[in-house]
Amino acid sequence: MGLKEHVLYRLALTPLMLLVLLTLVFFLMRVLPGDPITMLEGKNIPEEVLARRRAELGLDKPLHVQYVNYLYSVFVKLDLGVTALERIPVSYLIATRLPATVDLAIAASLVAIGIGVAMGLLSARYEESWFPQFARVYSSVVYSIPVFYLGLLLQVGLARPSGLPTTGRLSPVNMVALDSLPVRTGFVLIDSLANGRLDIAADYLVHMLLPALTLGIYLSGIFTRVTYLSVSDAMVQDYTRAARARGIREWRVVTRYGFRNALIPLLTMAGLQVAALLGGAVLTETTFNWEGVGLLVYEGILKRDYAIVQGAVTVYALIVALVSLVVDVAYTLVDPRVRY
Amino acid sequence: MSLLRVQDLWVRYRTRRGVVEALSGVSLSVEEGEVLGVVGESGSGKSTLGLAVIRLLPRSAEVRGSVLLNGKDLTSLPEEELRRIRGREVSMVFQDPYSSLNPVMRIGDHFVELMMEHGAAATREEALEAAGELLERLGVPRERLNDYPHQLSGGQRQRVAIGLALILKPRLVIADEITTALDALVERQIIDLVKEVKREYRTSMLFITHNMGLVAEVADRVAVLYAGKLAELGEVREVVSNPLHPYTEALLRSVPRIGGSRELRPIPGEPPDMRNPPPGCRFHPRCPLATERCRREEPPLVERGGRLVACHLRS
Amino acid sequence: MRLPRGFAEWGLAVGTALVALFVALALAGESLVGQLAVSNVVVVDGRVYEVPPLLPPGSRLTVGGRELVFIMGTDQLGRDVFARVVSGARFVLTVALLSTAISAALGTILGLLSGYVGGFLDRVLSLVMDSMYAFPGLILAIAIAALLGVGVLNISMAIAVVYIPSYYRMVRGVVLSLKSAPFVEAAVIAGASPWSIVTRHILPNVVPQIVSLLPVSFADAIITEAGLTFLGLGIEPPTPDWGFDLNKGRQFFLAGYWWIGVFPGLMIILSVLGFLLVGESLNELLNPRKVEA
Numbered sequence: 001m002g003l004k005e006h007v008l009y010r011l012a013l014t015p016l017m018l019l020v021l022l023t024l025v026f027f028l029m030r031v032l033p034g035d036p037i038t039m040l041e042g043k044n045i046p047e048e049v050l051a052r053r054r055a056e057l058g059l060d061k062p063l064h065v066q067y068v069n070y071l072y073s074v075f076v077k078l079d080l081g082v083t084a085l086e087r088i089p090v091s092y093l094i095a096t097r098l099p100a101t102v103d104l105a106i107a108a109s110l111v112a113i114g115i116g117v118a119m120g121l122l123s124a125r126y127e128e129s130w131f132p133q134f135a136r137v138y139s140s141v142v143y144s145i146p147v148f149y150l151g152l153l154l155q156v157g158l159a160r161p162s163g164l165p166t167t168g169r170l171s172p173v174n175m176v177a178l179d180s181l182p183v184r185t186g187f188v189l190i191d192s193l194a195n196g197r198l199d200i201a202a203d204y205l206v207h208m209l210l211p212a213l214t215l216g217i218y219l220s221g222i223f224t225r226v227t228y229l230s231v232s233d234a235m236v237q238d239y240t241r242a243a244r245a246r247g248i249r250e251w252r253v254v255t256r257y258g259f260r261n262a263l264i265p266l267l268t269m270a271g272l273q274v275a276a277l278l279g280g281a282v283l284t285e286t287t288f289n290w291e292g293v294g295l296l297v298y299e300g301i302l303k304r305d306y307a308i309v310q311g312a313v314t315v316y317a318l319i320v321a322l323v324s325l326v327v328d329v330a331y332t333l334v335d336p337r338v339r340y
Numbered sequence: 341m342s343l344l345r346v347q348d349l350w351v352r353y354r355t356r357r358g359v360v361e362a363l364s365g366v367s368l369s370v371e372e373g374e375v376l377g378v379v380g381e382s383g384s385g386k387s388t389l390g391l392a393v394i395r396l397l398p399r400s401a402e403v404r405g406s407v408l409l410n411g412k413d414l415t416s417l418p419e420e421e422l423r424r425i426r427g428r429e430v431s432m433v434f435q436d437p438y439s440s441l442n443p444v445m446r447i448g449d450h451f452v453e454l455m456m457e458h459g460a461a462a463t464r465e466e467a468l469e470a471a472g473e474l475l476e477r478l479g480v481p482r483e484r485l486n487d488y489p490h491q492l493s494g495g496q497r498q499r500v501a502i503g504l505a506l507i508l509k510p511r512l513v514i515a516d517e518i519t520t521a522l523d524a525l526v527e528r529q530i531i532d533l534v535k536e537v538k539r540e541y542r543t544s545m546l547f548i549t550h551n552m553g554l555v556a557e558v559a560d561r562v563a564v565l566y567a568g569k570l571a572e573l574g575e576v577r578e579v580v581s582n583p584l585h586p587y588t589e590a591l592l593r594s595v596p597r598i599g600g601s602r603e604l605r606p607i608p609g610e611p612p613d614m615r616n617p618p619p620g621c622r623f624h625p626r627c628p629l630a631t632e633r634c635r636r637e638e639p640p641l642v643e644r645g646g647r648l649v650a651c652h653l654r655s
Numbered sequence: 656m657r658l659p660r661g662f663a664e665w666g667l668a669v670g671t672a673l674v675a676l677f678v679a680l681a682l683a684g685e686s687l688v689g690q691l692a693v694s695n696v697v698v699v700d701g702r703v704y705e706v707p708p709l710l711p712p713g714s715r716l717t718v719g720g721r722e723l724v725f726i727m728g729t730d731q732l733g734r735d736v737f738a739r740v741v742s743g744a745r746f747v748l749t750v751a752l753l754s755t756a757i758s759a760a761l762g763t764i765l766g767l768l769s770g771y772v773g774g775f776l777d778r779v780l781s782l783v784m785d786s787m788y789a790f791p792g793l794i795l796a797i798a799i800a801a802l803l804g805v806g807v808l809n810i811s812m813a814i815a816v817v818y819i820p821s822y823y824r825m826v827r828g829v830v831l832s833l834k835s836a837p838f839v840e841a842a843v844i845a846g847a848s849p850w851s852i853v854t855r856h857i858l859p860n861v862v863p864q865i866v867s868l869l870p871v872s873f874a875d876a877i878i879t880e881a882g883l884t885f886l887g888l889g890i891e892p893p894t895p896d897w898g899f900d901l902n903k904g905r906q907f908f909l910a911g912y913w914w915i916g917v918f919p920g921l922m923i924i925l926s927v928l929g930f931l932l933v934g935e936s937l938n939e940l941l942n943p944r945k946v947e948a
Contacts, residue, residue: 017782017786020786024783024786028798028799128399136662140928140932141928143927144923144924144931145924146878146901148882148898149920149923149924152901152916155909156916166909237439238440239439241434242432242434242441243442244396244426245394245426245427245434246426246504246505247428247457248427249457250419250423252453252457256442260444274789275789275792276791277791278791278794279791279792279793279794280793282886283793283885283886286886297794301886301887302887306802309798309801312794313794313798317790320789320791321789324789335444336443337488
């Protein structure tokens with residue numbers, strides 16, 4: 001299969017996967033016991049109020065009609081419903097929160113990949129030293145730490161002594177300043193730089209440091225493990241031995257032969273970690289009061305507003321489907337055997 | 341002075357199931373411009389010998405003895421100095437051409453990397469030019485430099501591997517079962533290529549194989565290994581026409597010979613378990629001529645008519 | 656007795672010790688520490704005393720002639736932190752046990768069905784399971800737990816759903832590889848019913864694989880449970896639970912009363928680490944990589 005066909009095939013598969021996920025979301029909402037309205041307003045609300053609210057939300061219609069309506073509003077109208085109390089469109093709420101989550105996810109991935117690849121490569125390079133053992137203990141312990149606990153520890157251990165901010169995305173002053181900027185994309189970094197406000201950008205980065213570190217460290221364990229395992233797998237291959245027989249420098253053997261061939265399993269793993277990244281982001285955002293989609297979910301839970309949770313889950317499904325497409329296309333970039 | 345002199349080489353592997361002795365005191369030498377065939381069944385230690393010379397044994401291996409290349413002992417050389425020698429003074433071609441090239445690197449980049457690492461080319465273009473020229477002489481079109489290994493056939497890949505082993509004009513090439521993974525037709529082509537290389541480049545070679553027939557074709561002298569020990573060593577022509585060791589004889593009978601009408605006979609029995617080699621002569625459990633003495637006493641390697649042989653019956 | 660050798664043996668030894676400790680706590684912890692886990696009231700000789708909140712670790716308190724020691728201090732409501740972390744093991748481990756059992760059972764049944772029946776059913780199930788597998792597990796659990804409400808069974812189900820695909824994928828893989836195995840084909844030719852082929856020939860080969868997945872999936876369940884209760888889902892106060900305590904004590908923890916947060920967090924880490932080490936070490940000892948050369 002050529003590259004073009006491959007990408008087209010994956011493109012065709014993505015909506016299918018999305019459809020499955022959305023169907024799953026829908027049936028979880030409707031089929032599981034528990035009703036969004038009684039959850040919100042208590043079990044003993046008057047019958048006619050309940051009926052009216054149900055009609056408003058279209059919950060009185062037959063299941064298959066609701067299903068079609070749900071898909072129609074998500075896919076065609078890009079409508080995720082409104083919040084139960086303030087009647088704000090959920091899609092608007094998510095749109096304002098999404099940039100923060102994207103920023104955090106990117107920063108955390110950089111931290112995780114940085115730590116993981118560095119430790120994995122060092123383990124493979126100095127296989128006979130104590131380092132691989134250390135890396136192994138590190139990744140097991142990091143895997144066992146709940147991300148919110150790690151966040152709390154960093155807040156107490158790092159932020160308190162150093163004066164780093166522990167909550168929010170910006171200092172209050174800059175929050176106000178940001179609102180008055182002419183160029184607005186929702187991405188604080190882009191907005192502040194586009195408007196020449198380096199101070200806001202710096203403030204943002206300082207605020208992002210701890211959450212990114214928390215989520216990044218949490219994910220670095222698995223990156224360390226997988227980097228090490230896949231690099232050492234490549235390091236026992238014939239081509240690695242042949243490279244050594246040709247007198248290629250050991251670091252080059254580790255990077256060009258070991259790591260370069262390990263990229264394929266690493267990429268698979270990185271794709272799967274997107275799930276852990278998004279899940280971890282909910283807890284990290286809650287811990288640091290980072291106003292992203294994850295915190296929105298938490299607020300939705302607190303307010304018992306199910307429209308928010310459902311809308312966020314729908315958006316997460318979209319992200320997951322997109323990422324799996326990206327990962328698949330990325331294969332063709334790292335593996336020449338897929339390319340032809 | 342011999343180009344390569346292996347002296348009393350012992351190699352042990354520590355495995356989970358015990359210590360395996362792969363080589364038990366092997367001594368041999370390769371002269372300038374000479375091809376020494378090393379022949380034996382699997383488990384005889386012949387591949388261990390090749391890897392030990394270029395010091396690429398797994399870490400579980402324990403090595404004693406010395407490997408002198410041009411008078412320098414490779415077994416005690418610092419890692420960095422050894423690295424400079426590998427590829428430039430001694431190089432190796434491996435058995436499986438399907439796995440010995442980096443799948444994510446273009447053929448050309450293998451050459452560029454090698455030549456730049458050893459300072460044999462100043463620029464990429466220079467390296468590619470030299471590589472293209474060599475590949476064409478080895479029967480691979482120059483355009484292949486732009487391809488990835490998986491786009492080449494097995495034979496072409498082995499030619500590339502040979503090219504990588506030759507491009508820095510090393511004085512010794514170790515060829516470890518380089519035709520075993522190929523089909524008969526391609527095997528023939530590669531053997532012809534080896535003979536041509538031998539003629540044109542005058543490169544010394546350690547030609548490791550299980551096939552006595554190939555040794556007869558390309559080697560000047562042959563060392564027969566059995567269970568980690570030398571059984572016989574001498575001029576190929578003499579060894580082939582008049583084998584002294586019963587094992588050599590058995591090996592000769594087990595391979596088809598060109599124009600030979602002799603009946604093919606596999607060697608009976610199995611090579612010994614090297615965690616626990618048999619006492620006395622290691623070949624005695626499979627030897628048709630074994631006597632009581634062979635079971636008890638280890639035969640020394642002695643000279644006989646310009647040849648070395650380790651057999652009670654022939655010395 | 657010899658000392659353990661290598662990472663796997665040490666891991667197994669340490670992991671087993673931790674697992675044993677936490678199982679013991681889950682079984683007996685609550686009865687050992689008494690009422691102070693859930694209330695700050697001590698009754699001595701018919702008189703009621705209130706334990707003050709936020710006592711630091713090691714505090715001693717004499718009430719009615721009896722001395723009480725709070726080795727881990729008291730929380731923001733005056734409850735004994737030690738008593739809470741000890742008795743917290745029961746809820747977590749019950750949830751982990753239930754959810755692992757549910758997901759292993761459902762995953763296995765679906766995997767057997769999908770692998771054995773094949774065809775359209777297999778395609779649909781695989782697509783659904785793969786999509787679920789790719790979806791963030793915690794978020795899936797959050798959605799379900801939010802709907803189901805509080806209770807051991809509810810939170811267990813929410814977590815179980817997340818791990819069904821892991822078992823499904825593994826079991827399906829084994830079934831597919833076994834379906835064409837000679838002994839299975841022989842049974843088919845001999846006229847064995849599908850039921851007996853699955854239960855007598857395939858299931859016995861699946862079980863060891865499932866067992867090898869159990870400890871790590873148990874560890875994952877504990878982490879997910881902690882995440883859910885940290886978000887306030889699935890649990891009702893005053894049930895002692897580590898994640899929930901971390902959530903409720905967060906402000907005090909950040910204000911400097913470190914013992915409120917440090918100890919429950921440590922319990923989560925150690926219990927997860929215990930099961931993780933057992934799972935990983937067992938896998939490594941049972942399927943060692945090939946011995947070099």
